[in-house]
Amino acid sequence: MxxxxxxxxxxxxxxxxxxxxxxxxxxxxxxxxxxxxxxxxxxxxAAKAKAATPDPxxxxxxxxxxxxxxxxxxxxxxxxxxxxxxxxxxxxxxxxxxxxxxxxxxxxxxxxxxxxxxxxxxxxxxxxxxxxxxxxxxxxxxxxxxxxxxxxxxxxxxxxxxxxxxxxxxxxxxxxxxxxxxxxxxxxxEQALRQHQFGEDGGGAQAAFREVLATDPLNSRARQGLAAVESGLIRRAEYAAAMESDFDAAARWLDKATTIRGEAVTLKDARARIENIRTAQLDALREGGLRDLVSSKGLKDAQLKLAQAERIALPGDRTVVLLRERIELVTHYGSFRPGQVFSDALADGSRGPQMVVVPYGSFQMGAAEGEIGSSDAERPQHQVRFERGFAMSITEVTVADFRRFVEAAKARPRATRRGHSIVYDERSGNFIRRSGVDWQSDYNGAKAAPNSPVMHVSVRDAEAYATWLSEQTGRYYRLPSESEFEYALRAGSQGRYPWGRSMTPPENSGNFTGSLDVSPSGRHWNNAFIGYGDGFWGTAPVAMFRANAWGLHDVSGNVSEWVADCWHASYRRAPADGAAWYNPGCRQRVIRGGNWANAPEQTRAAWRQSQDSDVTSARIGFRLVRGI
Incomplete structure (x- = not known):
């Protein structure tokens, strides 16, 4: 051998x-x-095997x-x-x-x-x-x-x-x-598998098993090894989703897992499980956020849950949309919704004026340069933003509303104490001072109907009514700020007039001076909207005309209205947050909104006028706002 x-x-x-x-x-x-x-x-x-560690x-x-x-x-x-x-x-x-x-x-x-x-x-x-x-x-x-x-x-x-x-x-x-x-x-x-070195980016367990299969495509051990790599990547995806709430990472791990055997049934099942995890987490965040909104934790905790939900949700997820909408509602409207109509109970069980929730937002306040009929007092035009909605009375305060205040508070409004007010005189066609006229009187001094807007009240009378109503309801009522009034009057439009740019008001839009209006004695307006008529020469009962886009009646007509602001000759340095521009002790106040006797230029959305705080007139009334 x-x-x-x-x-x-x-x-x-x-x-x-x-x-x-x-x-x-x-x-x-x-x-x-x-x-x-x-x-x-x-x-x-045998003895050695009992204590041996796995082979390297x-x-x-x-x-x-x-x-x-x-x-x-x-x-x-x-x-x-x-x-x-x-x-x-x-x-x-x-x-x-x-x-x-x-x-x-x-x-x-x-x-x-x-x-x-x-x-x-x-x-x-x-x-x-x-x-x-x-x-x-x-x-x-x-x-x-x-x-x-x-x-x-x-x-x-x-x-x-x-x-x-x-x-x-x-x-x-x-x-x-x-x-x-x-x-x-x-x-x-297999050793790499035990060390969680799956080789998703090259090398590791996957490379070893693939090299085996390149030589022996039917090698069952290598095929099982690749299946184990796939399972390991799936586990990583599920861990990222369930433990870390990182669904982007979960998707990346699943994408890497698809390189093993394509979109196998195991991958489809894993995607379904991960989406179930996502759904469960989103549901929990939504329910938790909704609970926060009505608990002492409040808005901040709900916003944190929304941020987390937005991070893990797919675009357009309804759960996130719902929670965002609810948080937005609470942020901007408290427990109310935009357009919601309500009235507060008074201490005697009766109801206060009907209110409607005005949406939050922003607008350009005032008149643009070159606007026909405008004045410098209406400029500069400026942006005002309301971060929170507010409730405004749907109509002007009525005679019946004001009567409850006078009788309950034993109030003596300014015209009552003074014994006179300014009314329209049919015989002369002028506005004159007449004795015996007060808040119970109509535009011409006659007895006013209960559903007529209350007139012949000073701004102090209006504020006294707001204070009484606040005490009766436990809610804070006040005169609107000038910017709140114009914002509500425009109701989302930005034209010259409250209804837009048309020179003639739309039919049934309000009580304005129209060429078709006729006084009891047959008088016509010398300066009026051509071709318009509303059927009333003086004031009309409240809510006789179509409401504007935000559900408010008579904001641009019927009677002009007191607002909370002191008079300033322009808007320079005016507040941009919707607050009233008020100086304690000021005598000159602002009225806004056209009235039944105003010229067309005075019905513009930006029109404003100064009035002494003691003035009472057949052309001035008021409405209130309430915080929400």
Whole structure:
């Protein structure tokens, strides 16, 4: 056997057989010693395995086959027959190569003494076949692959030592080398999995498993490994969604998971689970935010929940839209809604004036440069913004409303104390002072109907009514600021007139001076809206005409109205937040809104006029606002 990796056993021709144990005795002794050594090794391995940590990831590189050296067999020519019997018995028991008493070492020893021994050669050929069969079986073994392949490599090393040029042995050697490399790659991938190195951006477990499948597309272990990588990425996505509320990161992890097996069923299920997590979190944030809005935690906590919901929600999510709308409502309207109509209960069980909630927003207040009929007192035009809505009485305060105040508070309004007020005189067509006129009187001094707007009241009378109503309802009523009044009068429009740019009011839009209006004695207005008529020469009962876009009646007509502001000759340095521009002790106040006797230029949306705070007139009334 010179020249091969397995060396032939040495032979001692001068030995004295009679002084040595027989071959059978030597073989039996060696078998006993081998059994004892194997038992000790197995016990030591078992003890070590209990405390051993997982194997480190193997270095994936070419693994050389082990070199087999035949055990030394001392054989005398006289022992050939006995050696043949021992070799055949070992072959039958599949004891092939490990020890000197196994089949292959014995056959080699026999052939070393008798190279032409056909029986030994046939036995050796059978042993080689057994080696290939054993190695092939070990390669197919699904359990303990590492040990099985190591054993297969050892067996292949024996086979190659016996037949270095044998094609079957070379093929076996190649298959084992490939199998061991694939196993090492699988183990490296599994180790990376345990360390959560999925290789989503290259390398890691995914690279190892893909390299295996490039060689063996049906390798079940690598396929399972890739499935485990996919599962790991899905777990990361679900963790990001459930624990971190980071749904963008969850989507990225799922996108990486799709590179494993495409949009598999597991990915579709994971996306559904993550969307369920998102929905549950959004529902919880919405419900929590809504609870905050009606609890002591209030608006700030609800806004924090909204911010979190906006971070995790998909665009247009209805849950976020609902919570944002509710927060916006509370921010700008408290417990009310824009356009809501209500009235507060008074202490005696009756109801106060009907109010409507005016929406928050902004507008350009005043007249633009060059507006026909405007004055410098209406400029500069400036932006006013209301961060919160407010409630305004739908109509002007009526005679019936004011009567309850006078009688309950035993009030004596200014015209009553003074004994006169300014009325329209039908005979002369002028406004004159007439005795015996007060808040109970109509525009011409006659008794006013209960549903007529109260006239002949000073701004102090209006403020006294607001104070009384506040005491009765427990709510804060006041005169509107000038900017609140113009904002409500325009109701979202920005034209010259409250209804827009048309020179003629729309039909049924209000009580204005119209060319078609006729006084009881047949008078016509000298300066009026051409072609317009409303059926009233003086004041009309409240709410006789169509409300504006925000549900308010008679803001631009019927009677002009007191507002809370002191008179200033222009809007320079005027408040931009909707607050009244008031100087304590001021005598000159502002009236706003056209009236039944105003010229068309005085019906413009920006029109304003100064009046002494003691003035009472058939052309001036008021309405109130209430905070919400």
């Amino acid at each position: 010179a020249g091969c990796s397995g060396s032939a056993p040495s032979v001692a021709p001068n030995a004295e057989p009679a002084k040595n144990p027989t071959l059978v005795e030597r073989l039996e002794a060696r078998a006993e010693a081998r059994a004892e050594a194997k038992a000790e090794a197995e016990a030591a391995a 990831a193997p270095q994936v590189e070419s693994i050389a086959l082990p070199v087999w050296n035949a055990p030394e067999v001392s054989l005398q020519p006289s022992e050939l027959a006995e050696a043949r019997k021992a070799a055949d018995k070992a072959l039958a028991e599949d004891r092939l190569y490990r020890d000197a008493e196994d089949a292959i070492p014995l056959y080699l020893a026999i052939l070393a003494l008798q190279p032409q021994d056909r029986a030994a050669q046939r036995g050796l050929d059978k042993a080689r076949q057994r080696l290939r069969a054993q190695a092939t079986a070990l390669m197919a073994q699904p359990e303990n692959q590492r040990q099985a392949l190591a054993q297969a490599a050892e067996i292949a090393g024996v086979a190659v030592a016996l037949a270095p040029e044998g094609k079957a042995e070379q093929a076996l050697q190649q298959r084992i080398a490939v199998a061991r490399r694939l196993l090492a790659l699988n183990r490296a991938g």
